[in-house]
Amino acid sequence: MTRYHEAALVDSTDGIQFKVYGSTHPKGFIIAKPKYVPSGVLNLVGLKKRFLFGKCMYRFNLFNSKEIVEKNLGAIRKKFPYYIYECKKHRNWFLGVPENKVKKFYDTKKGLQELIKVPVEDLDPYLKATRKMIGILGEAGISTENLGISHSTLLGNYTPGKSDIDILIFGVENGWKAIRHLEKCKNTSLTWKSKEDWARYYKDRVVSKVYTEKEYVANMVRKKDDGLIDGNVFSLFCIEDEKESWYDWEADHNPLGTVKIKAKVKDAYHSIVRPGYYELEETKVLEGHKEVPIKKVVTWARPFSLQAKENEEIEACGLLEKVKTKKEEFYQLVIGYFDTYTSDRGEKEYLKALIS
């Protein structure tokens, strides 16, 4: 049975290509974000077009004005209502693909195994860099059986020098092995954005109103899941093994409103996956709700992965939920649900380690 895991690609029967979000899903539905939508099947606005797989495709993007996102989601909802999952347990909606609408699943592990069989001399510089990155992860003690490639690296529609090299690491422990190795790795092919690069990026792109430049730089510069290998940007995606799955789609999630908190990170082990979480202690509600103990911050947005380490103080803003599982009841803060792209909450959400 196919396991639809985080960062995999799925083509739907309508020709839409989706990027899978998360490795656990509600029954019969795969949480995923449309990545490429054929211009022939939907009329969307405010999106870039790409010529891919012999067709004109919209590059679907939720990082747009609320009005544009709403309009595009409205177009999807009208023509393909089955790509929107109304979840009663969350009192919220999710994008994705019903399993019975999956036309093709791209096997990320098999793709990597095929790639490493190709003699290096037959590869272009982009794929050579991919192979080199795989080698570096091997040095970290991660076998190739626990690695995959995805997106344009897998499909072959990459632009050398521009496209990211997307490598998947299976198993949370393997993910941490990679991060720890990269923190000390001295391979000359590997480079990282410097503090100055991140400061420039902050100034040019104005990533968030909630960070100062100093805070932003301090939060970003220590991350090792994105870097450059021989001049190509690489991104590492850590994928939970099935037995490591933590997300409970059967739990009742009661949204209580937008809340700002301060807390200390007790455990950041699952902050490497999506959805990921930070287990908290010494929490304090700063705004939006009466004081309640908050067990964790859950993040669906990859920029907040690996954002804080154990024992660090954090500040975060997101949706406060009361969660009721079969075993317990607790409060959690969630950042990055799909509805944040169409609501005011999106602009307010953040998570930062108070380390600058």
Added chain:
Amino acid sequence: MHFYESSIITTKDGLHCQVYSNQHPDNKILVKPKYIPTGKISSDFLPYRFISGRKMNRLNLWVNDQDKLKQYIEDFKKAYPDYIFKSPLHDKSPLFFAVPREKIERAYSPSEGLCDLMSIPVKDLDDHLRTVVELVSFLLKSNLELKDFGITYSTLMGHYSSYRSDINIVVYGKKKFWELMRFLEKNSHKGLRWKTYEQWEEFYKKRNRHMIHRKDIYIRNMHRKKSEGFFRNTLFVIFAVENDDEAWFKWGEERYKRLGTAKFKAIVKEDESSAVRPGCYIVSDSKFISGDSSCKNLDITKVVFYSRDYSMLAYKGEKIEVSGVVEEVRNKGGEKYNRVVIGYFDSYLDERRDNEYIKVIEG
């Protein structure tokens, strides 16, 4: 659905195939497998590529080691028997590759692809695609319309490499194609340049051209072609594909009997169908030069080729020398004529690869 030559088919078994004809047997599409997954069969003497998430062999029929190529094709026949087509029209079927319709995963349409590409704002395109759009925009200054064009191979499938991949343009319709050639003879563009004498000379040295052609005649003949050049320094090739009403033969309307192999001289009477694949020259005044005695007294009226190397090589009134398989053709009405065929796939597996040719001769 009609499958035009130069379209691309991906199959359920993971093969990437170039459609190799405009005419096809029932329920099968004649193709050349271009990329073949290495899961079932693999060969180190063929180049490898990583395409669509798979390690593939690129089938190159011009590799040096012919024995290995022969072995690979034998392995292919065993691994993919459904992709080998035995022609009932030939008394001894040449080697044909064909995709059974039920094996098609996706057929890529060059015309739909180009139409989609031209609808994309230029700012959203990379350098390679911008070059394609600019070239097509220039070609549209002829009397041809967008619907008359297509884009194929790596540009269509999206696994091109900017700065390295060719641009392969398809023109639908032989008449339109020749009209475009006339346009290109008379018009220029700042981004357009034709292959120089030296570049054709380099091309001449590849494969077996040096063994067959007289260098100066070959280069002179190639140099006049307007189907191949550079646009913004990217190599482009323009292919003609026949519209259905222009087909120079219809699959099933003729039967072919192999008579032997031989060399002939002849004069080109008609060259219009030399722009397509398979292409043909209608010839007259043929003269046997050498070969099987069974061919000695034959009159050849058609020269057919499966390799694009021979497209638009000779023009009406020119004298050519041809070497290939001689076939007796009988049409539905019972009329007979003889033809020489160059470039059936099996010719690449033996000495015929270096012995089959069409060349323009003087005198």
